[in-house]
Amino acid sequence: MLLADAASGAPADSLSDILAIVALVIASVAALITLGIAVFNYLAVREMKRGTKASVLQKCTENYIIIRRHKARAIIEKSRVLAEDYYRAICDLYWSEFRLYVEGLIPTAIMEAWLYARKRDFADGKIEFEDGAGNITTVSCKDVWHRLVADGYFVNTDPFVTFMDHAHRDKVGEALAIRAQGS
Numbered sequence: 001m002l003l004a005d006a007a008s009g010a011p012a013d014s015l016s017d018i019l020a021i022v023a024l025v026i027a028s029v030a031a032l033i034t035l036g037i038a039v040f041n042y043l044a045v046r047e048m049k050r051g052t053k054a055s056v057l058q059k060c061t062e063n064y065i066i067i068r069r070h071k072a073r074a075i076i077e078k079s080r081v082l083a084e085d086y087y088r089a090i091c092d093l094y095w096s097e098f099r100l101y102v103e104g105l106i107p108t109a110i111m112e113a114w115l116y117a118r119k120r121d122f123a124d125g126k127i128e129f130e131d132g133a134g135n136i137t138t139v140s141c142k143d144v145w146h147r148l149v150a151d152g153y154f155v156n157t158d159p160f161v162t163f164m165d166h167a168h169r170d171k172v173g174e175a176l177a178i179r180a181q182g183s
Helices: 015-077 080-102 108-124 141-150 158-166 174-183
Strands: 126-130 136-140
Touching: 015 080, 015 126, 080 126, 080 136, 080 141, 080 158, 108 141, 108 158, 108 174, 136 141, 141 158, 141 174, 158 174
Parallel strands: none
Antiparallel strands: 126 136
């Protein structure tokens, strides 16, 4: 039977016609299995990325909490060095988070919320304490950021610097758009 005869229900003419039909059925089943595997892999990768994103966000939060303890220590010990180290560590965390954002591991909505908080920290973030002689020492996030950039701690041509400068000037939309340039 020719393949065209299969639809008419006519009897098979030869063994080769039957083998051709079996081969067609096997090829169709193989195609369906391949499609199923592709869909399964897509869903597995998507779930893995979700899990990765969740663990990345958790790790960023844990790192932030650990770094925040340094602020308390700087205040308790009345140490300019520790206060400056605290803000440097915060800037390092921001750099790491920017890289993760560029890689797509931090969702835009989360980064947007973080950038508004960073803008406030930049504008208002400072550690103040009085030394034993009654002198007030102030270390600000803004001063430490500008010093790090001026000293080349962050390369001026790095998109991260532009990203943070936009956030500091309340241009969060422009900062978020840098994702495409950040790699």
